[in-house]
Amino acid sequence: MPHPVVVPAGPRTGSLRIVHLGLGAFHRAHQAVYLERYRQRSGDTSWGICSANLRSSIALVDGLREAGHRYHVAQFTDSETVTLREIGVIEEALFTGKDRLTGRDGQGRWGRDLEALLARLAAPETRIVTLTVTEKGYFLNPASGMLLADDPMIAADIAAPEAPRTAPGILVAALARRRARGIAPFTVLSCDNMPDNGRCARHAVVQLAERQDATLAGWIEREGAFPSSMVDGIVPAMTEADFARLSALGIDDPNAVVAEAYLQWVVEDDFPLGRPDWTADGVVMVADVAPFEAMKLRLLNASHSLLAYLGAPEGIETVYEAVSRDDLRTLLRHYMLEEAAPTLVMPEGTDLETYAESLLARFANDSLRHRLHQIAMDGSQKLPQRWLIGTSARREKGWGSPCIALGLAGWIRYTAGRDTRGNTYVVDDPLAARFADLHARHGQAPEALVSAFLAMDDVVPSALAADADFAEAVLAAYRRLTEQGLDAALAHLT
Numbered sequence: 240m241p242h243p244v245v246v247p248a249g250p251r252t253g254s255l256r257i258v259h260l261g262l263g264a265f266h267r268a269h270q271a272v273y274l275e276r277y278r279q280r281s282g283d284t285s286w287g288i289c290s291a292n293l294r295s296s297i298a299l300v301d302g303l304r305e306a307g308h309r310y311h312v313a314q315f316t317d318s319e320t321v322t323l324r325e326i327g328v329i330e331e332a333l334f335t336g337k338d339r340l341t342g343r344d345g346q347g348r349w350g351r352d353l354e355a356l357l358a359r360l361a362a363p364e365t366r367i368v369t370l371t372v373t374e375k376g377y378f379l380n381p382a383s384g385m386l387l388a389d390d391p392m393i394a395a396d397i398a399a400p401e402a403p404r405t406a407p408g409i410l411v412a413a414l415a416r417r418r419a420r421g422i423a424p425f426t427v428l429s430c431d432n433m434p435d436n437g438r439c440a441r442h443a444v445v446q447l448a449e450r451q452d453a454t455l456a457g458w459i460e461r462e463g464a465f466p467s468s469m470v471d472g473i474v475p476a477m478t479e480a481d482f483a484r485l486s487a488l489g490i491d492d493p494n495a496v497v498a499e500a501y502l503q504w505v506v507e508d509d510f511p512l513g514r515p516d517w518t519a520d521g522v523v524m525v526a527d528v529a530p531f532e533a534m535k536l537r538l539l540n541a542s543h544s545l546l547a548y549l550g551a552p553e554g555i556e557t558v559y560e561a562v563s564r565d566d567l568r569t570l571l572r573h574y575m576l577e578e579a580a581p582t583l584v585m586p587e588g589t590d591l592e593t594y595a596e597s598l599l600a601r602f603a604n605d606s607l608r609h610r611l612h613q614i615a616m617d618g619s620q621k622l623p624q625r626w627l628i629g630t631s632a633r634r635e636k637g638w639g640s641p642c643i644a645l646g647l648a649g650w651i652r653y654t655a656g657r658d659t660r661g662n663t664y665v666v667d668d669p670l671a672a673r674f675a676d677l678h679a680r681h682g683q684a685p686e687a688l689v690s691a692f693l694a695m696d697d698v699v700p701s702a703l704a705a706d707a708d709f710a711e712a713v714l715a716a717y718r719r720l721t722e723q724g725l726d727a728a729l730a731h732l733t
Contacts, residue, residue: 248328259289268496313490384442385446423462438465540624545649553725562602
């Protein structure tokens with residue numbers, strides 16, 4: 240039984256200057272932890288958080304309210320070393336998604352706390368809005384960066400801008416109120432795993448505003464600040480086993496989160512209305528976060544995706560189990576150092592080999608049960624940033640990408656929704672219906688199936704899809720993987 244270090248929450252005053260959109264486990268174990276550290280160290284209680292869940296988890300919001308907006312984060316260095324932090328910096332929790340528990344038609348209602356959220360966002364006290372809404376929450380085409388104006392959720396926001404359902408719609412509605420009242424726009428700080436995530440946030444908000452009010456869009460474009468940030472810290476989805484572990488440590492908290500002890504947050508310093516002085520608490524402020532974003536996406540996140548799409552269909556459940564296999568560990572090391580590292584341009588003094596080895600050590604943390612199926616979610620939205628941008632750069636130089644070719648083959652196999660033992664699983668992806676159709680039509684014809692997946696221009700860059708050598712490499716990897724198995728595919732690669 241580990242002997243935890245217990246850190247209680249600091250004082251609260253009700254001064255809320257930060258609003259967060261996307262009240263999930265990562266936010267609670269990352270940004271909230273940094274701000275709790277800041278509050279305890281500095282004594283400055285003026286940067287409390289109002290955190291809103293925009294989708295389906297009303298239970299989390301109500302659970303936090305019932306708990307007085309306090310919860311615990313268990314940060315594991317390994318199975319024997321844990322720090323238990325009580326977090327109190329989230330002082331308000333709101334829900335604007337669809338309440339499936341109400342409504343005469345059984346379909347629920349939208350936006351229980353929407354007006355409260357918009358009022359909070361429009362208040363002059365609000366200085367910063369942070370986002371963890373995941374790639375699909377921006378409603379941008381992953382390949383082109385254009386707003387998905389035909390998406391039903393975005394179409395609803397265009398038709399009824401006063402009752403927004405999406406993160407971009409909520410931001411536009413709140414900024415419209417601020418402009419009408421002569422209040423400067425808040426800073427929008429994206430904390431999602433995307434390259435140029437601040438630029439993506441700006442594009443989504445401005446493009447949606449243009450559909451409603453060109454003058455408003457111009458004001459946002461001129462006056463708004465959308466810094467990018469790079470976030471790092473592994474936060475698996477909670478399981479019954481995790482709650483049991485915490486209970487054994489004396490923590491019976493339905494809102495608790497288990498995470499690794501490692502945390503990193505690199506932020507572009509562009510905050511016209513001010514920010515916490517949080518550098519002493521580990522936040523790294525830079526002029527340009529792009530190199531750090533690219534490093535994390537192409538090394539950490541890309542490696543996670545390789546494990547997910549190659550390992551999950553084999554019945555491998557977690558990252559720890561996957562990297563315990565010598566062949567998969569060798570694959571990751573080869574990918575990171577031989578394929579990904581040459582595509583990165585890093586500040587002087589950055590040691591990518593040391594960083595890669597540190598990632599392998601973090602993946603081998605046996606205290607985290609980071610499920611591969613969780614990582615595999617929304618691959619159509621993630622793979623352009625994690626794999627395909629770097630692969631395109633390699634192809635422009637005439638370099639091969641055998642690890643990513645195998646990874647794409649694994650992704651195509653994964654989207655069939657059936658593992659090697661015949662068990663079915665849910666493919667959790669916005670394009671899941673399209674995947675199912677492609678497998679139904681071409682599942683017995685590998686060449687046609689691979690070609691159809693590569694032809695999805697909202698996922699695969701057109702130049703890469705048109706690269707005959709790369710397409711052939713993906714097809715060969717797919718045949719080897721499906722006909723000979725993972726062991727043979729890895730042996731051939733290495």
